[in-house]
Amino acid sequence: MSMGLFRDRLNHSRRRALLAGLAALGAAGLGTAAHAQQLEEPLADAVRLALQSAIANAQPPEPVFTDTASRMAYLRWLMATSHKLARRIPNLQERREFLQTVWYESRRAGLDTALVLGLIQVESGFRRHAISSAGARGYMQVMPFWTRVIGDGDPAKLFHMQTNLRYGNVILRHYLDIEKGDLFMALGRYNGSRGRATYPNAVFAARRHWVYEDPGPPEAEVASDATA
Template identity: 65%
Template sequence: MITRRGCLAPALAGAGLWVAGLPLARAGAQLEEPLADSVRTALSSAIANSAPPVPDFSDIDQRLRYLRWLGAMSHRLQRRKTEWLERKEFLQTVWYETKRAGLDPGLVLGLIQVESAFRKFAVSPVGARGYMQVMPFWTRLIGNGDPSSLFHMQTNLRFGCVILRHYLDRENGNLYMALGRYNGSRGKPQYPNAVFGAAKVWEWKDGAPAPEVQPGAAPMRAPGG
């Protein structure tokens, strides 16, 4: 299993906004920040390694634990993604990219629920894109310069995880403040609290029963940000 805690970087979005009964993503007031050359190089390297998201395990117990997680998350996600192969590919990629960035899969699933309600092609009014609502300027700073690539599932999840990891490093491990940076609302409680609340749906402990909260409910929204 790949676990990676590198120096990663800023950007991103907000929460669900409802229009005519349909959720639209809304990005926060994220500002493009100058990056030191060393940070830009580290971020670009983290993005460029395009290994396929196939988990690798050192022993059978780890693999069985992953398969139990996959089964539990697939059940919770079924109402949002009805096709098994689509769910499997999505969850496998979430697992791979979160472990690669040293993040908790449940937290990232909660963030995705808040950001895009699990919609691959979500676009916010300010142009943030995809599952994790990545702002297009990130493709210019640390990617291939093509904003349309943010609609590719693994690319979007990798950018989002790399960016969140970077903010977590900048905030010395303070997840509350890192989530605020991700949303462009550093120090305000609405967005971090929304993500923490949504993440409860995706908490998982091996052998523990599923939480009573059901992910088929309306996506959580963070005011402002």
């Protein structure tokens, strides 16, 4: 084999390895094409108030439950999902606060929690300080113009966990209402690719990893309740 042919083949192998690596990054939610590019538009008063309240509340919200069974179901979800997320967010306290806030904000907005986690995976790969080429920031890749429309215009606030997650969930809910419940179109609007399938399909695929089927309380706990 000539040295020139050997170099050509070596370069071809390197290009294939590079492309494979880029594909892996995209699948992990770290590529640039998937990041959100929401469009600035008039907001309903309810949306404006919901976003403004995110700036005022600095601490992760504490879920409130009306009964013990609901609280235990939440704790089972938290434990199972925390285990799945450990590789991406190694710090236990940060992971717990993140999941607690995602659970709270998604339910507050009437959204599927697994879907929101799938969106975060695609948008930022669960990186708090992610910034896209379009300038979108944080876990849910919120565009900076939202802080100008709602707050003081400081885009750094979008790196605050609760603010980012409140904004992202309220914005997605807002788009879902605009699209009359059509989640496919709402996700496209969130990403700035309305009508194209690539982004919604990526979120739907990522969602499957975060779906949680509650097995219910252990048998010992059920027996204890029955004899109480």
